[in-house]
Amino acid sequence: MIEQNFIEMFIEEMNEEGRSEATVRNYVYDLKYFNKWAQENVEEFDPAQRGTGGVPTHKQAFKKYATHLKNSGAKPATINRRLQSLRTFFNVMKRKGHVEANPMDGIKPKKVAKQNETKWLDRNQVKAIFDEIKRIANDKKRVKYHAIFSLMVNAGLRVDELVNLKENEVDFENKLITVTNGKGEKFRHVPLNKATAQSVRHWLLYREDLDVESDFLFPSERSPQMTTRGVQHMAGRLNENLKFHFTVHQLRHTFLKNVADTTGKIEIVASLAGHDSVDTSRRYIEPSMKEIAEALNGNEYDF
Template sequence: MTNENLIELFVEKMNEKGKSNNTIKNYVADVKNYVKWLGVQQGDTPADAPKKTLKKYIQHLESSGLASSTVNRRIQTLRTFYQTLIELGIREDDPTEGIKSKKIAKQNDTKWLERHQVKAIFEAIDKQKQGEDKRFRERAIISVLVNCGLRVSELCDLKMDDLDFKGGFMNVIGKGGKFRRVPFNPATQRAVKQWLQFRSVNTPYVFHTERSEHMTPRAVQHIVKKLADSLNFTFTVHQLRHTALKNIADTTGKIEIVATVAGHESVNTSKRYIEPSLKEIGEAMKQTEYDF
């Protein structure tokens, strides 16, 4: 039975169960993404892929810079898909059994960095024992993430043609191929220009490594982890993006601006940056605390 047949049977079953057209459309997109990865990476099909292969796929999703909520949705889709294959007698086992969803930070748990911490990150880059090319590349990467609020996958996909130094914007292709323009301000421009002096590979992408013309999210995460290990606080790639968006929220107080820069489809996703964190609430309440 072909993958196309499996998907057709899955769709029929979802229609029988009264799932909405939009839900089925999302299911199909998620399953096709999985099937495509299986064919390229493993040579398996959904009908015979073992649990270890599914775990590799989830690791692939996580390293692609997708949000935990997106990873969880795709895991849930595959749970539904495999339960359907079992109902149809196509599989006997469920490879999604025992696989847990990823933890999602609650609104007030979203962490961003303080100004002194961002400064410490740049100082840590300058202290690293490495060549100037890597140092300026790391400074440019951190600058783009913490000042422009890009997702790590968006940073990796950034091309030279996307940079408009004169206009002060960069073109970004986000989730679902959605296009947006993000301000590209002087400090970040300087950091990127310094890196471009050392850019030695003939590639359309802004950031590359010694081995690849296209830097991967995993490579960026490795850089961030190395820096975090040298500091007295931990931070992640996502926290750099959160920091940029939080700064915009604090400066403007306008959720629409945050959503536009972030590339959020809904302003509701951006609320976490407008609403005060528990730390901020605590600091405010200290000023009015009674102590007789």
């Protein structure tokens, strides 16, 4: 088992590296999932094979854990994320001198078909979302919703980036948004298009009337800053009346897919997405399963 003090040390390291709240939350969830398995399979761990401070290093046990995941029926993406979470954790432990080697080295991820299954929304679905926003009776709430969802689908902001966005990071004159991480460090610039700029300006007129002092573009009614859960709750309210279900992250996928389709250049997608590697952005260049199906539809043999 991985002791709590090492998990806390890992969380602190991830926060210092500027990882998003969602990423850190997933890491912690995956480590606890591993701990649950380890408790049920304690016989797999040799007490003698532990690093400094008691970090488990028994490679054979981690191989059996990987086999357990691959036979669990979970989606390949979930399996690979859980393996990667452990790999990242032990990389930190190795860097800090608590283990000599990463026990996850050599443990391969579950193979995933190369066809792109990333989900993004089509134009009619995006229109339906904004049509639903326009039905909100309360003026201030409607305008706030419109600005928030415009920034996600037209600028590709992650939810944590959106709630950390400050008013002075929206540059109307130069038509740029400065996106920062949770520690306020500059991350990237994203163009501010005309429609989104108009939506944000409209929100600023209502923001002035809020009885709360804040530098953030989207304070809540009672605190200087909205939470990611607050934005997800807004999406949930919209989903109640839609004929399809969407997530806030799909809005970012939609933005990046549109950039990929318009430019055809993976470097531009990576720059706007804030990806460290262009390989992460490749999913938006490759055709989706829906696009493949549509391309094959006219070639189907039906005798």
